[in-house]
Amino acid sequence: MQAVAAAGAGPRKPALRVRFARAAAPYLLILPGGGWLFLFFLLPILALAVTSLESGDFIAGFNFDWNVGNYTFGLQLYSSQFLHSIEYGGAATIVAFLVAYPAAYWIAFHAGPRKAAYLLIVLLPFFVSFVIRTLSWETLLADYGPLFKPLKDAGLLPGDFRVLATPVAVTGGLAYTFFPFMMLPIFASLEKIDRRLVEAAEDLFANRFEVFRRVIFPLSLPGVFAGVLLTGIPAVADYVNQDLLGGVGTTMIGRVIEEQFEVDINYPLAASLAFIFMVGLLAMLLAYQRIFGTKEILSD
């Protein structure tokens, strides 16, 4: 009897617990991610926003007083550095795309069974740390370095020719640094294109160019979209390439923000610059998404 009663009462209680658990499950699941976002994104952003509206100096202390002047002052003082960031970051993204797409295409379609090996070869340099590689470029591109000294000695280049300390070096460095972030997504989307679609297009008398233009390229767009984001965002924000490879007139905004935080200890100005930068980047992303759409990305 007892056993039966227990058995009869048994299923009910768990049912309640299960129901509760079911209701709570989505919230519990989102807790780690949401907590992370709150702690490491929302809170810092909020602190940044508050800081950006403070005034004062380090010695007297900073006080919150809705000092919007930081923004106008920052924009006025460093507008050309903002432009440099967009210029070099944008150019680097284009260069990386122009180099990465053919490489990814060739590996996806023509590398046969050695795909993995070629991919590894492309990625191998990136196993070496980023700064070491940038420093290597600095050495390679030196005015009398291994690249230019022979050419200059042979009279093929004028003696005052230089790449280092120019926008070209910065752009090249950025494109090189973020190359894998462009290439891998493009490769992934090219790789999974159903080959029968290509055959079908050929059956319909499309030549190789038409096949590429009307079948392959449109199908690889999600990869391109992701590649541009993954390359463009960090390239615009980077300041190491500019620091090591740039010269006079190539300062990017990331560098200015770092200086304001760590050297001039002008936290409000630094915060307002960071905020302008973030909002500007966000606006550009939204515009980009508006034009090219993210549906493909989401369905990817």
Add this chain to the structure above:
Amino acid sequence: MSDTDRDRPSYLDPSFLRGLTQARFSRRTALKGAGMLSAAGFLAACGIGGKTSAPTSAHVNWVWDKATKAGTLDFANWPLYIDTGTDAAGNTTYPSLEQFTKDTGIKVNYSEPIQDDASFFAKIAPTLQQGASTGYDIIVITNGIQMSNLQLKHWLVELDPSKMPNFFKNAAPRLLTRSFDVGNKFTMPWQSGFTGIGYNPSRTGRDITSFQDLFDPAFKGKVGMFAGNQDTGNLALVGIGVKPEKSTPADWQRAADKLKQQRDGGIVRKYYDQSYIKALAAGDTWISMAWSGDIFQANLSAGNNDLKFVIPVEGGLIWTDNMCIPVGAAHPVDAITYMDYVYQPEVAATLAEYIDYITPVPGAKAIIEQQAATEPDKDTKAALLGTSESPLVFPPAGELAQTSYYRDLTTSEATQWNAIFNSVIIT
């Protein structure tokens, strides 16, 4: 910073980055201690805002009344700024510190977290602001904005003159009257150095003598200037014939205009941090602003032994790195014991032989000469004589008269100074 960090892939973590840049820099750079820095700057933004607790002289006396010798000392210095050796296991040792331990029983935890004044100050400021201890008993700070800030914020322990007999006996007289530490209340110099012009005679094709040489169109794109606005700004002031200590904001503007001309004429290749010495050695620059000791050290390393350093005829800059005790230091007695200890000529000689900047103890010269006289090994003897005869280690009075200290700046002046000179440097 925060946005750039977040967008950057994890392998581009700034601490990692900085860790890797360390090796290539010379003494005055190496690296910022950690990626914490960027976070520290940011967190500080949240923390700073309140007023500092104003310390009183009662507090100062309290430090020396209560403190006793603890037997340990945490010493934060710049990289490559002390004598080193190697023990049997291949570890770096610091012979002069070991000798100090033998002589006094105080064990030294030596570290080299100071890459440049500004970033080190930015790192310890939030801690000090909260009234906490930095964990260091001695820090080494250059005269300049950060030194003034430390004093303005009352973040340095006032020294007890009765505990510094060697300093008052042996320090170079000019060091007893420093404008940035009147009365020697807070600091004792560690070493000093010159900011002047370094050049490669085989590239320039002639001897460099003047500040104007930095403006020579013949060196277009081959001139290096410093990104630090204290050095560049003050040297430009000297260059246009203004004594930095008597300069006004109008003079600063004139100096900045002069620098702008140089920049816009394409003469300046880049505003360098400590990597200037690498560029100069590689031939990327032919002529560059430079620190005296770096040129000396670059010439010691193979292949680059033809660089020259000159203090321009218009005058050069002299700076002094100073030992001081941050408030909250756990072992102040041990700290002041060491700070005074290095003012013995024998100890100063050991340090000078290695460091090759201006020693604060002129008496070290006689000691080094004595060592050279009895040294059997020819190379070592030459090296010792090289140090004792170097005008950059033991500068003659005339050379010192040619040089100026940085302009001392109040906080509001510093803001103005930064705005004027950063508009030249940050482009």
